[in-house]
Amino acid sequence: MNKGKLIVFSAPSGSGKTTIVKHLLGKEDLNLEFSISAASRDPRGEEVHGKDYYFISLEQFKKHIKAEEFLEWEEVYRDNFYGTLKTEIERIWAMGKNVIFDIDVAGGLRIKHKFPEQTLAVFVKPPSVDELKRRLKQRSTESDDKINMRIAKASVELATAPQFDTIIKNYDLDTAKEEAYQLVKDFVSK
Numbered sequence: 001m002n003k004g005k006l007i008v009f010s011a012p013s014g015s016g017k018t019t020i021v022k023h024l025l026g027k028e029d030l031n032l033e034f035s036i037s038a039a040s041r042d043p044r045g046e047e048v049h050g051k052d053y054y055f056i057s058l059e060q061f062k063k064h065i066k067a068e069e070f071l072e073w074e075e076v077y078r079d080n081f082y083g084t085l086k087t088e089i090e091r092i093w094a095m096g097k098n099v100i101f102d103i104d105v106a107g108g109l110r111i112k113h114k115f116p117e118q119t120l121a122v123f124v125k126p127p128s129v130d131e132l133k134r135r136l137k138q139r140s141t142e143s144d145d146k147i148n149m150r151i152a153k154a155s156v157e158l159a160t161a162p163q164f165d166t167i168i169k170n171y172d173l174d175t176a177k178e179e180a181y182q183l184v185k186d187f188v189s190k
């Protein structure tokens, strides 16, 4: 199988990484395909099963863990499990494409360690924790409890930034998008 490159975007929730990943997916010259994760949470807003995530039950998720069908998985928040199925990477490589991931920092680093040469691991840094809070509240798709859970995790996640290949500061979205495009373009052209 022609194994493409792996592009990991990790960041605390609300950093803007999903927006950046969507922007890159629109660039045909990068030949990217989104790695659809399995998730045990319910769909939010306009999210679609088989496009944004494979929404599965906690029970089903645990079965996949037991059968060792995940490349990586994390209990990102309590009782909210997320993971990359091995079949997902195989599906994308079979298409002759590069894989792009929008996953949490622990999962991102795990992929980097499994495929060190093939992976570009990018950390997206928000301006500040206060700004993160503001963005999550503005999104208003979650309860205050859930938002606070995401904020509490953000400080821990920010400390892992130096372990990534590169850090993009998302202070201005257009600048961050362009920087991300150039980085990925250089890496996939190698």
Ligand code: 5GP
Binding pocket: 011, 012, 013, 037, 038, 041, 072, 073, 074, 076, 082, 083, 084, 102, 103, 104, 105, 106, 107, 108
């Ligand atoms: P959300 O609930 O906001 O969609 O995602 C919560 C967090 O889980 C985000 O940081 C997201 O990037 C991360 N995530 C999504 N899919 C995966 C995955 O397959 N593995 C890991 N480790 N994290 C994931």
